Amino acid sequence: MVRIAPATIASTIEAGVRLNGGTTFFTSTLQSATLSVTDDTILQGSVIVALGAGSILDLALQSTGATTVSLAAAANASLSVKLLMP
Numbered sequence: 001m002v003r004i005a006p007a008t009i010a011s012t013i014e015a016g017v018r019l020n021g022g023t024t025f026f027t028s029t030l031q032s033a034t035l036s037v038t039d040d041t042i043l044q045g046s047v048i049v050a051l052g053a054g055s056i057l058d059l060a061l062q063s064t065g066a067t068t069v070s071l072a073a074a075a076n077a078s079l080s081v082k083l084l085m086p
Helices: none
Strands: 002-005 012-019 031-034 039-045 058-063
Touching: 002 031, 031 039
Parallel strands: none
Antiparallel strands: 002 039, 012 031, 012 058
16 A cells, blocks of 8 residues: 655556566556545555565556655555465
């Protein structure tokens, strides 16, 4: 989940998970929203993906245009990973 403070420009932003420091997102993890100029914008989601041993994940943002974002007050961004065994 990512909670973003009100923006100065209402542009579209996406949050998602990338693998092994790459620039490609797991498509199923991308969450899109138009940044609000008056309220916090929240992006969140849940997916199940297969990962190999030693996989490195990061939570990243991308935008359709140049923009500056800040996390909302008293908020953070989080990425949770759980191991599911058959």
